[in-house]
Amino acid sequence: MTQPKDFGFGVEEQLLQTEARKFFKKQLDELTLMELVGGNSDPHRDSECLWDEKMWEQMADLGWTTMAVPEAFGGTGMSGVAVASFIEETGRVALPSPLMATVNSSYVLSACGTDEADSVLKEIAGDKTAGLAITNQKGSWCSMDTDVSAVVTEDKATLNGMAWFVQDARKVDLFLVKAESEAGIGLYAVSADAPGVTILPDSIVDLTRDQARVNFEGVAIGADKIVAAPGKGNLALDAAEPAILTMISADMCGAAEWQLQTTVAYAKTRMQFERPIGFFQAVKHPVVNMMIMIDCARSLVFNAACAIDHEPEQAKAAAHMAKAAASDMAAFCSGRSVQYHGGMGFTWECFVHLFFKRQIHNQVLFGDAAYHRAELAEMLIGPLVAGG
Amino acid sequence: MSEKGKKESPEQIEFREYCREWLSKNTPGDPPVRLPQMAIEITTQAEMDYLVPWQKAAWEAGLCGADYPKAYGGGGRTGCQLIANEEMQRVGTPYFPNVIALGMAAPTILHHGSEELKKRFIPKILSCEEIWCQGFSEPDAGSDLASVQTFAERAGDNWVINGQKIWTSLATFSSWMIILCRTDRSVKHKGLTYFIVPIESYIGKGIEVRPLIKITGETGFNEVFLTDLEIPDKYRLDDVGNGWSVAMTTLIHERGAGPMVTPSAGGRRADDAPGNAMDLIDLARQSERNGRPAAEDPVIRDRMIELIIRQKGFRQSIRRVRVKGLVDNPMRIGLQGKLLFTEIAQEVSALALEIEGAASTLFMNDENAPNKGQWPLMYLNSYGMTIAAGTSEVLRNILGERVLGMPKTK
Numbered sequence: 001m002t003q004p005k006d007f008g009f010g011v012e013e014q015l016l017q018t019e020a021r022k023f024f025k026k027q028l029d030e031l032t033l034m035e036l037v038g039g040n041s042d043p044h045r046d047s048e049c050l051w052d053e054k055m056w057e058q059m060a061d062l063g064w065t066t067m068a069v070p071e072a073f074g075g076t077g078m079s080g081v082a083v084a085s086f087i088e089e090t091g092r093v094a095l096p097s098p099l100m101a102t103v104n105s106s107y108v109l110s111a112c113g114t115d116e117a118d119s120v121l122k123e124i125a126g127d128k129t130a131g132l133a134i135t136n137q138k139g140s141w142c143s144m145d146t147d148v149s150a151v152v153t154e155d156k157a158t159l160n161g162m163a164w165f166v167q168d169a170r171k172v173d174l175f176l177v178k179a180e181s182e183a184g185i186g187l188y189a190v191s192a193d194a195p196g197v198t199i200l201p202d203s204i205v206d207l208t209r210d211q212a213r214v215n216f217e218g219v220a221i222g223a224d225k226i227v228a229a230p231g232k233g234n235l236a237l238d239a240a241e242p243a244i245l246t247m248i249s250a251d252m253c254g255a256a257e258w259q260l261q262t263t264v265a266y267a268k269t270r271m272q273f274e275r276p277i278g279f280f281q282a283v284k285h286p287v288v289n290m291m292i293m294i295d296c297a298r299s300l301v302f303n304a305a306c307a308i309d310h311e312p313e314q315a316k317a318a319a320h321m322a323k324a325a326a327s328d329m330a331a332f333c334s335g336r337s338v339q340y341h342g343g344m345g346f347t348w349e350c351f352v353h354l355f356f357k358r359q360i361h362n363q364v365l366f367g368d369a370a371y372h373r374a375e376l377a378e379m380l381i382g383p384l385v386a387g388g
Numbered sequence: 389m390s391e392k393g394k395k396e397s398p399e400q401i402e403f404r405e406y407c408r409e410w411l412s413k414n415t416p417g418d419p420p421v422r423l424p425q426m427a428i429e430i431t432t433q434a435e436m437d438y439l440v441p442w443q444k445a446a447w448e449a450g451l452c453g454a455d456y457p458k459a460y461g462g463g464g465r466t467g468c469q470l471i472a473n474e475e476m477q478r479v480g481t482p483y484f485p486n487v488i489a490l491g492m493a494a495p496t497i498l499h500h501g502s503e504e505l506k507k508r509f510i511p512k513i514l515s516c517e518e519i520w521c522q523g524f525s526e527p528d529a530g531s532d533l534a535s536v537q538t539f540a541e542r543a544g545d546n547w548v549i550n551g552q553k554i555w556t557s558l559a560t561f562s563s564w565m566i567i568l569c570r571t572d573r574s575v576k577h578k579g580l581t582y583f584i585v586p587i588e589s590y591i592g593k594g595i596e597v598r599p600l601i602k603i604t605g606e607t608g609f610n611e612v613f614l615t616d617l618e619i620p621d622k623y624r625l626d627d628v629g630n631g632w633s634v635a636m637t638t639l640i641h642e643r644g645a646g647p648m649v650t651p652s653a654g655g656r657r658a659d660d661a662p663g664n665a666m667d668l669i670d671l672a673r674q675s676e677r678n679g680r681p682a683a684e685d686p687v688i689r690d691r692m693i694e695l696i697i698r699q700k701g702f703r704q705s706i707r708r709v710r711v712k713g714l715v716d717n718p719m720r721i722g723l724q725g726k727l728l729f730t731e732i733a734q735e736v737s738a739l740a741l742e743i744e745g746a747a748s749t750l751f752m753n754d755e756n757a758p759n760k761g762q763w764p765l766m767y768l769n770s771y772g773m774t775i776a777a778g779t780s781e782v783l784r785n786i787l788g789e790r791v792l793g794m795p796k797t798k
């Protein structure tokens with residue numbers, strides 16, 4: 001298969017992007033965001049879960065929360081490039097929401113291809129939110145890694161163990177849990193309020209997200225909630241991985257563009273030595289480098305999104321490229337955005353830390369730059385012989 | 389990647405078919421001599437003898453100058469040069485030798501020249517009958533181009549020019565030169581006027597061309613001395629004192645961001661172009677580090693992949709620049725092109741030297757040099773690319789000022 005030159009980014013996608021930009025600009029300017037998530041600066045504060053549920057309802061009414069659910073199951077079923085550009089807009093305002101978690105879950109469920117998964121997709125289409133509970137204590141979601149086990153019988157499964165680093169855990173209605181049983185890795189849909197499920201919130205750096213450990217203690221679910229049978233779970237996760245990596249990279253591009261524009265605006269107005277600081281090349285050139293890195297990552301994001309839509313055999317490599325570029329880019333842009341705001345940038349009061357912290361979170365989520373380069377090296381160069 | 393973009397016009401679709409058909413029968417054979425990496429590095433007549441007939445054939449077929457008006461020897465088409473460029477790159481044709489004329493002189497003459505000049509000069513540029521060079525830089529005026537001192541003095545209907553240009557690529561082959569001169573010493577930018585001047589036919593009669601030796605040891609660019617060179621006023625482009633804005637037309641095209649798409653055979657497919665980071669993988673398989681293939685060294689792998697990703701991102705940006713909705717400001721990517729292409733190529737060749745290790749010390753003539761010394765040569769040449777046509781530093785100024793709107797450095 002081949003990709004269309006224009007990434008498949010046509011009139012419809014443009015319309016959605018414009019609408020989304022308008023919506024978020026109106027609903028969530030920086031001050032509103034600060035009031036929403038920045039109220040408590042105490043580093044020892046209790047873990048919080050701050051988001052605007054009313055806005056989420058509006059987004060649901062607009063069909064935005066089901067964009068990765070195929071139309072056949074009642075979602076709005078948008079293309080990968082449309083979802084990527086929408087998520088980019090949410091990154092631009094550092095939106096606290098279960099969108100990414102729900103979109104990721106939708107991709108995983110679609111990849112399962114089972115009746116059980118399809119019926120969960122229908123639940124999402126009916127405005128349920130979902131999140132992935134697939135990571136172990138070491139932060140890995142690769143191959144057999146999971147700290148949750150499953151005992152599967154004829155008509156039910158019982159889960160025990162802990163899922164770590166679960167994103168937006170307190171914002172979602174259900175989890176897709178990666179668990180190991182005798183027959184291998186399976187995926188299980190578990191309601192967040194099911195008996196035996198305990199959410200243990202993490203205290204995290206990022207103010208725009210919530211994260212938790214989710215403990216499963218003898219959690220029993222019906223066979224109709226086994227969305228990928230034991231032995232099939234990793235196939236579904238693998239198939240959804242390109243989309244997951246692409247969407248988080250899109251979020252990072254949006255956030256970084258905010259950092260760029262905000263830093264440029266400051267560099268144009270902040271006067272020192274009788275000049276705006278943007279006059280100095282020690283400021284100007286790295287700011288240009290921010291732009292260059294954003295453009296590179298952004299182009300790779302749309303390349304990966306288009307591959308998901310049109311050239312699935314290329315999607316994995318393209319997604320590794322996007323996430324590697326986006327993670328490095330985010331680190332650089334975040335650092336520069338704080339540095340060039342000077343002392344002001346070092347304060348809680350200044351908005352830049354909200355995006356800075358979201359990016360720190362994004363950089364490592366689902367693998368950092370070095371990890372994705374190593375993965376890509378395996379694909380392009382061949383395996384690195386261990387211990388050799 | 390698919391070639392059938394959604395919004396291609398019927399003319400473009402038909403023209404693409406035509407280009408494919410023509411190229412399937414008319415791509416020139418392998419060059420008899422080893423060609424330099426880029427056209428501005430052409431140094432021998434043998435190279436020219438192979439390349440000039442190729443450009444002429446492409447012009448006759450309508451692939452060089454497709455978008456120029458018919459009255460000036462072009463194809464009179466719209467949006468078709470891009471198609472021809474893509475198709476030529478696809479089959480990997482050699483580059484066109486008349487690069488400065490095609491990329492800079494022709495669009496400048498088209499935008500600022502009189503009807504007479506357009507009719508006289510553009511056809512011979514497209515056909516490669518006359519080769520051009522660019523006389524902008526001077527010993528004391530490089531990045532600060534507006535400080536040129538070569539002086540043109542009015543003498544009735546003529547101008548008399550005195551001064552020196554430097555780093556003039558292709559001057560030894562050139563019939564004509566575009567030149568930026570000072571006509572008023574009391575003001576800086578407003579004291580400049582833009583002309584075209586004859587070179588070949590005035591050697592010894594006001595023009596002297598002296599080759600300079602490049603960092604690689606090859607000849608490449610030249611010094612051009614102008615002594616009481618007398619030219620008619622009709623060779624002036626645009627008004628007296630308006631030279632700076634004419635020069636901007638030249639530079640914007642030189643940097644690949646101008647309205648006219650430069651006819652460019654590209655030389656090779658993108659994947660095959662010099663400085664392709666993917667080439668490093670094979671090099672790393674053949675080279676050793678600590679007794680093992682360099683391709684198994686995790687650090688080398690990481691750095692190769694990092695460059696491969698950046699290069700891919702750059703190519704995807706070129707794809708993205710034409711998609712409405714995915715670019716807020718087309719200049720933003722357009723003006724990054726030269727900067728990124730050259731900096732990535734420089735880093736690729738620097739890493740190639742590291743991968744080659746001790747063997748990277750061997751230059752072109754050494755029988756043991758891997759890849760005939762291509763990588764050391766390329767690494768040396770890469771600095772020409774990051775200096776010429778606006779240094780990387782100057783380009784970052786331009787991006788910061790014109791795209792991001794930060795205050796001017798000067």
Ligand SMILES: Cc1cc2nc3c(=O)[nH]c(=O)nc-3n(C[C@H](O)[C@H](O)[C@H](O)COP(=O)(O)OP(=O)(O)OC[C@H]3O[C@@H](n4cnc5c(N)ncnc54)[C@H](O)[C@@H]3O)c2cc1C
Nearest residue numbers: 522523524525530531555556557772775776777778779781
């Ligand atoms: C291979 C090659 C081919 C060329 N061909 C031609 C040609 O055909 N015709 C022609 O006219 N010229 C040609 N040039 C000349 C080229 O345009 C100049 O070399 C270039 O503009 C830089 O000028 P300079 O060499 O005087 O360096 P300078 O301007 O003296 O620069 C020296 C250093 O200072 C930095 N610098 C200067 N100003 C600034 C600033 N404002 N901010 C930050 N850093 C700054 C530069 O980036 C550079 O690193 C060629 C050059 C090369 C290398």
